[in-house]
Amino acid sequence: MKTKYDPTDWITHITRIREDKDQAAFAELFQYFAPRVKAFLMRSGADATLAEECTQEVMATLWQKAHLFDASRASVATWVFTIARNRKIDALRKQRRPEPEDLDWGPEDEPDQEDILSLQQESEQLGRAIAALPEKQRELIEKAYFGDLSHSEIAEQTGLPLGTIKSRIRLALDRLRHAMK
Amino acid sequence: MKMHNVKHHLTDQLLMAYSAGSLPEAFNLIVAAHVSMCDECRAQLASFDSVGGALLDGTDSEPVSQDCFAETMRLISSGALRPEKRSPARGDAASILPAPVREYVGGDVDKVKWKPIGMGVKQAILPTSKDATARLLYIPAGAAVPDHGHRGMELTLVLQGAFVDETDRFARGDIEIADEDLTHTPVADIGEDCICLAATDAPLRFNKLIPRIAQPFFRI
The missing domain is CATH 1.10.10.10 (Winged helix-like DNA-binding domain superfamily/Winged helix DNA-binding domain)
Incomplete structure (x- = not known):
């Protein structure tokens, strides 16, 4: 079952988790993404038990790393995907995943609102194109x-x-x- | 680390496989190293990650157990979660090895444990999973690389100096993607000793890996 949602709304959820440790926001995010992460892991070859265990770790990582999410660099779905993918390589393939060096993102702390909006719009467009x-x-x-x-x-x-x-x-x-x- | 004017890039196929998480560790390492030095491939990689995000978003879901959420909250409050490592920090401008390679070496070039393989050329095999091999190569200025018999696919990323072969010239940041059809004799530029990171698929993975990464099949 697919639920329609507004992707910018997930950004608000992450903000609520980051700033207020808001469990209600996390529960909604969980309800939407956890079953998708589990499906992704099972399609990658995990059995139901391992997939469920890894899903819990992926979702807990979201909670813990909410402060690292940057809405001008990725949609929430893309961020969840990268965390789930890394978990897959670690748990299923038992390999390290070397990551590129981090970029210097300059002095500004707050990402530009326009950048956030255009990235979210492009993400929606991509989703529609794939669908x-x-x-x-x-x-x-x-x-x-x-x-x-x-x-x-x-x-x-x-x-x-x-x-x-x-x-x-x-x-x-x-x-x-x-x-x- | 300073950015460089990169001329030879990764294929979309390799970037997509890195994004999907289906490459052997040695190839993941060389992709991460090149992306560290190449903003164009970094941007392209971000778009492949977005494809992954959009696919995850649109995928059919698999119901989780009733206590899955409660278990997750317990995991969070227990503090037992393995910390997921952050992207490695950028080195200073003088560092020769990009951060992901430094993590395997345990430092910059001065920490590499070289072993001579003849004609002044040295190598150091990096500890990756067995399905492919990653090695650092040190080629004295003006020397040719001895035949190292690459069956299958070989990726070579220049980290210092430059080399020239029958196809082109490759300088710092450039990656050469060679398959078994390419017979080449890379020769280091005379100006400076050349240091490269090379990844080859091990014989065991030969048949499996070839169709995945040897034949470029799309440009997005």
Whole structure:
């Protein structure tokens, strides 16, 4: 079941968690994202028990790191995705994930409101563009991100020849790019 | 670390796989190192992360157990949560190794434990997972890299100096993406000793990894 929501509203939730340790805000965020994080982890190969355990760790990390969220750099969904992905590499693949050096973001403490707004708008646009992709193209992009599958493994699962998969993913990304213009 | 005029970039395929978290550790390391030195690839990576966020947002959900929220709150209040590490801090302008590489070495170039591999060339293998290998290479100015037999895919990121091969010239920040079809003899520039980070997929992963990263298949 998908619930429509306003993505800028999640930013308010994070602010409430960061500034007031607001459990009600966290509960709403949890209700929306925890089942999605669990689905992501299970599609990546975790069994239900491990996925549930990791989901709790991912959501607890959100609470603890609320002060590090920067709405001018990522949407809340993207931030949740990166935390869940890192947990996946750590817990499922037992590997370290080297991260790039942090950038110097200059002296200003508060991110610019216009930057926040345009980033959130672009994120919504991207979401709509992905939702509008033909089913088969969307499935393949989802597999590349969630399934932890190489393209040859995708070919085994879907029975499609490799060339077809590559061109479908390319087509999907081309469409996304055009939708973002 | 100073930014550089990078000419040779990562493919979108590698950036996407890094964002998705499906690369071996050695390749993750070289991607993180290049992104540390290249704002263009950093921006592109952010857009691939956004695709991940949008997919997560639109995915079907998997119901969590009834006490999942309560367990999470317990985890928070217990303080037992493993702290997720922050992005490594930027080194000073004089550092040669980007921060993610320094974390594997335990410091900058002076801390690297080099082993000679012939013709004045030295290498140091970095401790990553076994599905691929990451090594630092030290090539004296003007020397050629001995044949190191890369089957499969090899990524080479220049950290100091420059090298030239049959395809082009690669300077600090540039990454060369070579597959098994490329036979090349990299030669370090005469001006300065060349230090590179190289990642190769181990023979065991050979067949599996090739389709994923060897053949560039899209430019977004």
